[in-house]
Amino acid sequence: MIAETTLRPARSTGSDFAQLSKKIADSGLMGRRPGYYTVRISAVITLYAGGWAAFVLVGAQWWTLAVAGVLAVAFGQVALVTHDIAHRQVFRLRRPSEMSGRIAGNAGIGMGFGWWQDKHTRHHANPNHEQLDPDVVPDLLVWTQNQAGAARGLPRLIGRSQAYLFFPLLTLEGFYLHVAGVRALTNRSLKRRITEGTLLFGHFAVYLTALLLVLPPGMALAFVAVHQGLFGLYLGSIFAPNHKGMPILTGEDRPDFLRRQVLTSRNVHGGWFTDIALGGLNYQIEHHLFPSMPSPNLRKAQVVVRRHCEELGVAYLETSLAASYRQALRSLHRAGAPLRRSTALS
DSSP states (O other), X not given: OOOHXXXXXXXXXXXXXXXXXXXXXXXXXXXXXXXHHXXXXXXXXXXXXXXXXXXHXXXXXXXXXXXXXXHHHHHHHHHHHHHHHHTTSSOSSHHHHHHHHHIIIIIIIOOOHHHHHHHHHHHHHSTTBTTTOGGGSOXXXXXXXXXXXXXXXXXXXXXXXXXXXXXXXXXXXXXXXXXXXXXXXXXXXXXXXXXXXXXXXXXXXXXXXXXXXXXXXXXXXXXXXXXXXXXXXHHHHHHHHHHTTSOOBOTTOOOOHHHHHHTTOOEEXXXXXXXXXXXXXXXXXXXXXXXXXXXXXXXXXHHHHHHHXXXXXXXXXXXXXXXXXXXXXXXXXXXXXXXXXXXXXX
16 A cells, blocks of 8 residues: 555645646647557568468477467557557557457457457556556455455465465456356357457467367467467566556545555666566556557657656666566565465464
8 A cells, every 4th residue: 555645745746647738739749650660560560461371381290389479479569559559559540440449359369359448447546546547456366455355265375375376366357268268158248249259269269270270189289378478478577567566555545646646656667678578568657647648759758748757756676687577576575475474373
């Protein structure tokens, strides 16, 4: 939980974000970047298609597991492009955004676009809020000691050692995305359910057919394990540094929009390779403040946002990738403390 003194601003905060938003608008950083996205999407399509071409060329030999690693990266990059599309960074209008998002997400990587977009929208509205952010709802892991105290079943068992199990569990993230997307099809409130389901099951059918046509069953199973496991690990490693280990809000903790986004987010510094590998989400603070800002503009926006936060006395955190993982794992270890104590007492 964020301390009360942190939540209480030094002066009236009604115009803090408005002032920042004007600075960003005046700088032109909200403008679309069609050239950038044309190049980026073309590169991702090339990587994706090249990975599948290599899969066919290598054929039924164990070197195909190396191709599975390449395709895991390709799937991760498709997921990052889908993320930008969902935020209307690529297309300004809703219809082309949703259409291309479903093609990339459902058909491209087997991720239910409608389910994920709804979940991600709720996360952006209330990041790291224990009751309102679906990303910190206890599932396999517990994120606070209060959640640990109420944990039952598998979360209670895993929570004792969850910091050590975190990265191994990320290998299941790809499978979870597939299952969650299929389960969401039973929800009548999901828009375009037939389209979503057709594209989703179409992906699964083509994926499994390709594997079984090229590989014997045992090798195909190994390919799925390596490909989906590394895909999940890559995705989890991208998203874990953003909020894990940052303050968690609860109950009536409702700071203003600027503080709600900045104080619960963490940036990761690095060069061009970090920007590509993390898809611009290493500028998580700027992304949460301006989610429709094209990702290549986030680096320039960082200068404006950091200076504005310094003027307001709002803490702005940026670390290395390794330090972000350490902070996330320490937080997970602290959250599981009540479960370890209960085990020791019993």
